[in-house]
Amino acid sequence: MATIRIDPQQLQAAGLIDAEMAQLIAAHALPDSRFGLFVNLSLIMGALAVAAGTIALVPDATTGLLLAIVAVAAAEITRRFAPGASLKVLSAGLALMGVLGLAGWIGWQYEDAPDTTMPALLITLLLGAGAVWFRSAFLMVLSVLAFGAVFGTGTGYWHACYGLFVEEPIMTIAVFGALTAGLYALRSRIAETWKNLASVAARTAFFLVNFAFWVGSLWGDDLGPAYRYSDETDWETWRAATTHVPEAVFSIGWPVLLVAIMARSRNGGFLSVTSTVFLAIHAYTQYFETFGAHPWTLLVGGIVLVGLAVGAAKLMKLPANT
Numbered sequence: 477m478a479t480i481r482i483d484p485q486q487l488q489a490a491g492l493i494d495a496e497m498a499q500l501i502a503a504h505a506l507p508d509s510r511f512g513l514f515v516n517l518s519l520i521m522g523a524l525a526v527a528a529g530t531i532a533l534v535p536d537a538t539t540g541l542l543l544a545i546v547a548v549a550a551a552e553i554t555r556r557f558a559p560g561a562s563l564k565v566l567s568a569g570l571a572l573m574g575v576l577g578l579a580g581w582i583g584w585q586y587e588d589a590p591d592t593t594m595p596a597l598l599i600t601l602l603l604g605a606g607a608v609w610f611r612s613a614f615l616m617v618l619s620v621l622a623f624g625a626v627f628g629t630g631t632g633y634w635h636a637c638y639g640l641f642v643e644e645p646i647m648t649i650a651v652f653g654a655l656t657a658g659l660y661a662l663r664s665r666i667a668e669t670w671k672n673l674a675s676v677a678a679r680t681a682f683f684l685v686n687f688a689f690w691v692g693s694l695w696g697d698d699l700g701p702a703y704r705y706s707d708e709t710d711w712e713t714w715r716a717a718t719t720h721v722p723e724a725v726f727s728i729g730w731p732v733l734l735v736a737i738m739a740r741s742r743n744g745g746f747l748s749v750t751s752t753v754f755l756a757i758h759a760y761t762q763y764f765e766t767f768g769a770h771p772w773t774l775l776v777g778g779i780v781l782v783g784l785a786v787g788a789a790k791l792m793k794l795p796a797n798t
Contacts, residue, residue, distance in 0.1 A: 537584050544577025551610065568612065575606035575615055579622075596625040611669070613676045620655075620680040627651060629684060645692035646699065646721060652681040652688070679746055686754045689733075692726030693758065694765065730758055 484498035493501070551570035554563045579599045586595035603619035606612065624630070628643025642648055659678035663671050698718045734751040741747035 537581060540577055540584070541581045544574045544581060547571075547574030547577060548606075550574075555610070568610070571606065571610040571612060572614065575603060575610075575612075576618075578602055579618075593626055596622060600626070607673060608670075611673065613672060616673050616676045617680045620652075620677050620684070624648065624652070624684050629687070640687060640691070642688045642691040645688040645697045645726065648688035649685055649692075652684045655681040656685060675746075679750075682747070682750065686730075686750070689726050689730040690754075690757065690761070692721075693723055693730055693762065696723045696726065697721040727758075727762060731755055734758075 482501070484493065484501045487493045488495060488498045547570045551567050551574055554567040554570065558564075558567065579602055582595055582598050582602065586592070589595060600619055600623040603615050603622055607615035607619055627648050628641070629648055630641055632639040632641065656678050659674050659681065663674045663678070666674060698720050734755045737751045738748050738755075741751070
């Protein structure tokens with residue numbers, strides 16, 4: 477719904493409306509939401525301060541668990557009993573604090589576990605349930621990303637650097653490709669209330685598919701019972717137990733998939749734009765990975781880019797099938 481700001485007194489002074497109409501407009505004016513937002517944010521900051529102080533005084537996993545449960549309960553009470561949308565921001569903030577706190581508690585409990593599959597699945601289910609219950613798109617994104625950790629997908633940060641790792645590209649592509657297709661197909665069959673969450677989950681899964689292709693295009697993939705070589709494993713034994721999928725499979729299959737998606741998706745839509753972006757990332761990566769920055773490769777690369785731009789411009793003019 478569009479919001480238009482007008483001054484009834486100014487319109488009355490200009491002779492566009494009479495005094496009765498000016499009073500009628502003023503009576504139906506929406507309340508100023510800035511004060512309500514300030515109150516909500518102040519309450520959230522207060523809740524964070526209380527939680528931080530409590531954990532500092534009693535630094536224990538149980539303390540964090542209790543605070544997370546209280547936050548979830550407060551979010552539900554606020555969502556159900558607050559008048560209108562007056563405390564909507566506070567409810568959303570408490571929901572994030574509570575659900576993420578519970579996820580952190582699970583991670584804390586399994587900190588020393590040799591296998592991270594179980595905690596990753598539990599966190600995925602918890603975040604997904606929180607996303608559905610509180611209608612939170614942010615929690616839905618985190619749920620899909622947590623599911624990626626089941627297959628060895630994640631990120632890492634160190635000083636001035638941020639890294640992405642995908643340990644099983646083929647498995648990640650298969651699982652999240654199916655998840656993306658399934659959610660997009662499901663979106664047209666579910667109620668309007670859930671379509672946004674389904675779209676968010678599908679788009680996040682599509683990102684993970686592209687990340688897996690990206691990693692695979694650089695290092696390929698190894699299939700077999702001994703998935704990754706370690707110092708404790710004999711090289712010949714490991715090599716015989718694995719099947720290496722070369723980088724070329726990913727380097728060729730990725731652009732073919734992206735072009736097919738661009739051809740079938742709506743021009744200017746998420747799939748079309750995201751596919752274009754990752755196609756450019758792939759071209760940039762493979763250019764320096766394969767040819768390096770030499771004068772003749774720059775010349776050839778420029779000609780190829782011009783050709784791709786002309787082809788893309790013609791493709792964008794074609795009517796989309798979906």
